[in-house]
Structures are given as structure tokens and as C-alpha cells.
Amino acid sequence: MIxxxxxxxxxxxxxxxxxxxxxxxxMEMLDNLEKRGWSAAELALTLADASExxxxxxxxxxxxxHYAVRF
Numbered sequence: 001m002i003x004x005x006x007x008x009x010x011x012x013x014x015x016x017x018x019x020x021x022x023x024x025x026x027m028e029m030l031d032n033l034e035k036r037g038w039s040a041a042e043l044a045l046t047l048a049d050a051s052e053x054x055x056x057x058x059x060x061x062x063x064x065x066h067y068a069v070r071f
Contacts (some may be wrong), residue, residue, distance in 0.1 A: 015023075030043050 026047070030040070030047070033043055034040060
């Protein structure tokens with residue numbers, strides 16, 4: 001579960017199994033990289049950039065899901 005702050009209210013929401021597994025793996029990776037001397041800020045920015053690059057790569061390879069394929 002992830003917590004998000006809305007003013008003084010804390011909301012707990014269920015997340016998908018995929019998201020949960022990705023977050024666990026990501027936190028392990030970031031912890032290991034911080035132990036190798038990288039700063040949390042540099043890792044966060046680099047991870048965001050790499051994630052964006054990955055999304056763009058996928059977008060170029062896969063047809064948009066909102067288009068119907070007709071034969």
C-alpha cells in the first residue's frame with residue numbers, strides 16, 4: 001500500500017501486484033546504489049529519465065491500445 005497526503009488526511013490505497021513488485025525491486029536497487037555512493041536525488045532523477053525513455057521506446061513499438069484493429 002502507498003500513502004498519499006491530502007492536507008491532514010492520510011489515504012491508504014491498494015495498488016496492483018505489478019506496481020508492488022516493481023516498487024520492491026526499485027527500492028532494493030536504489031538502496032544498493034546508494035551504498036555504492038550515489039545520492040538519493042541523483043538516483044531519483046536518473047530513474048525518472050530512464051523510465052521516460054523506456055515508455056517512449058514502448059510507445060514506438062506497440063500500437064496504441066485505443067485503436068481497434070480490424071481485418
